[in-house]
Amino acid sequence: MASSWISPPTRTELIENLVSGVDRYNPSNVGILEDYLYHQTRTQEYDCLANLAILKLYQFNPDLYNPDVVIHILIKALGASPLPDFNLCISLLDERPVNASLDEDDPLPALLPVLNGLHHLLYRCRFPAFWRAYRSDQLSNLRDNYTVECAGFEESIREIVVRAVKSTFTRIGTDRLSLYLDLESPEDLKAYIDKLRWTMNSDGTVVSIPPNPDNQIEAIVVQESIKLPQLTKVISQAAKP
């Protein structure tokens, strides 16, 4: 689980060396990492640690700072909820020098509260509210300029929904699910459900979710397990003549 987060299988050797070595502090490598980020936005791949390395370089070298890159990193991190990626990125956004923000329009200060709000809705599983907010007129700037470039952004949000739903439900009402997934037409929903290999009942009101470790519950009585090392003293006593 965590290992693909620490080192996604799609990460190339070049990036791996940058992320794991001291070369990550070399400002001249920022281009490579930024290219890698754009590659991620185009391909639905995601590499949190590589993106954090970009933010780290920005932290140490404020003159490298590129607000568009930061926004794309945050959008990518949104899709990783409920993992703490988004917060980890924000943690690295140091205070911006005053003069840098005066020079030209920095879109980040305006968008950051918006992204924060979206992240908060996702983290609290307020999916319908998330879609409402995301589709609202106020956020047209974010949609038209940023998320549109991020291939599969909406898809990644739906995956968050799927993860939450499939661990919580064995059966869920179709209306509710369509609201969560923001798939209003029954055909779209049907196609999506089929892709997941979930099943809909005959009158199309309830979707059944196949069993998985999280939606199987049973009352367990935890029994103690005795490990051999605990018994070494006793056993070694028995071995004595």
Next chain:
Amino acid sequence: MSRPTLWSTADMDEDLADAVDAELSMYAQQGQNPTIYDQLGAQIEQLEPFLAMQQHMAALAAVPDVVKSFIVSFHQAILNRDLPSITMFYTTTFPKLTDRFYSRVEWPEPEIIAPLLSSSEATEDQIHIFLVLYRDLYYRHVYSRLQPNIDDRFHSYENSCELFNYLLNSPSSADDESDEPAPVDLVLPEQWLWDIIDEFIYQFQVFCSWRSKVKSKTEDQLVMLADGTGVWSSYSVLNVLYSLIQKSKINEYIIALKEEQGKDDARSAEEIAESISPYTALPLYRTLGYFSVLGLLRVHVLLGDFTLALKVMDQVGEFLLGGSGFGAKANKSSLTALPALPATHISTHYYVGFCYMMLRRYPDAIRIFVTVLNFFQRMQRMRSYSGYERKDQYDQIAKTADRTLALYAMCHSLVLPGSPFTRLDDNITNTAKERYGDQMSRMSKGGSDALVAFEELFLYACPKFINANSPPYDDAEAIASLLNADPPESTEGTSPISTDPTQRHLRLFLASAGALSPLPTLRSFLHLYTSLTTEKLSSFLESVKVSEPDQEAAEGAEAEEEAIQEMMVLKQNSRSLSRVAPVQGKGNDSSSSGFSATGSLLDGEMISTSDLNFVIDDKTIHIAESTVGRRYAGWFIKNTERSQRVLDEIRGSPFPVPKVKIASGQKPGGPGAETANGSAAETTQKKAPTKTVAWGGAGMRTSVDGQ
């Protein structure tokens, strides 16, 4: 006469350039540094040399004789590489003299005491390095007891650079012409080495927070800061730590140790070290390298990079944190190969645990905190721990432990009530309740009051975060606008990027904690049922108004929807990444098996952290609880071992001579037999008191051994 060794400004420029290890080249803007040192040097040069000399002589005369002889012997001990004496001078004599003569004033300046050293047969280099070490103590004393001024801040940085440069880039020997650096022949106690690294980072952190307060600076300070942007820069600090790690090859050494473990013909730690590099062969470098890894952990946390902080611990972490406690048995052989100081142990666990907390991996955080708090309690019980009779050091440790306890209290409230992780160690939980009972009860209730409690504890217990960069002192215009700016509230407004890094981290943490605040109430309702409808649940929730105040009053279907979304949050938060798959039996068996399997600190498996599990079947919630069955094994094992020991003792004792006086030793069984043979006991009633004491004593001892 003393001046050239002290203010050889040409050397300093070199030092700074050299400090950038070529293979590492940290790309700092070091180039700007020399100017400031030139200036500093020039200012001092302006002083009339003879006048200064006279003043020094007078000042030296004023130094108490006992201090003078201390300095001479201290110097001699370092020349002789006499570790026990150095340790004694460092840990005992120096603090004692500080208390006696210098509790309110600086130690004599290095220039003043320098003439004392030249009488011995030391070379100029040796005198020089002693003065560097002396200055390290001198500045540390200034930072801890007095108020450092801007000169102290700049000079302590420069002295640290000089020291590290000496360690990293000294030429192999005086007669060897090659420029290849070689290890220096210096012996210092581990505690001192830890203090060097620890203080280096501490001074960096203090400087950064001092630097970020633009408004309180005087004109002179502004000028100096404008010129000295490279002083205490994040890059230079990281550079030192990475260079020490790389020179000492500490990670390679640890990997080699690990590989060697379990082999039959395992080489000794010394042999392994020698095979790696001439630097690794010396304990001085190994220790510094190891402490630098721990130092990096701390610097990364201060800069807000929690993943990188854990990543640098990849190799070291398993050794330090692998076992169940200090001197863990599982890794004993390797642990002894690395220094283990209580201060190191506690500080490292504090930072690692904090990282886990910020990564929302509360079970891991709790486990780390429990380990170290147990260690601290044991340490408290033996206050006379060698080397820690010094009150200030002990106080430092106690303070970190107290903050760790506060973090523990927070994590305890963040894993849901009833989670096995709240019961990991009842003893620590009780200690936390005694200390932070008020906050803990508020945190567990949820709602806005809980957030206030979280905020209180977070601000008390969090590390002192810093900004990576200086305010733009070198940009006169920008700094002027900062100086004239209104208080930050009005300019920053609602922007989530706060100027104060602590506030930024606090807000992130509170957002995470706040999302969990309705869950305890939700859980308490679920706890009562094995199944209930979502409708019913939402009506319960309505009645207690757990929903956040920012949500408009929800009704009917909306309230139900709200409840269901909250259920998903609950589900989501009863899962967590954990470095160790839970050992369900908990308690005694947390030591070996569970821990050794996982490697890096970032690694982990998804585990369930809750004892209450549920699933929603369309409109019905089904609930199942896990309970822990009674545990007998520990009790049986303990008592088997105890009776076994008693039996052994009896077997081992000499056959009793049939004399009334010694007849008491004749007792044929353990304590249990006492009642069975009641009649026999009665016959020797007269001697009974002594006998019971003897048995009681044995019993006491075994029970102590048993645990």
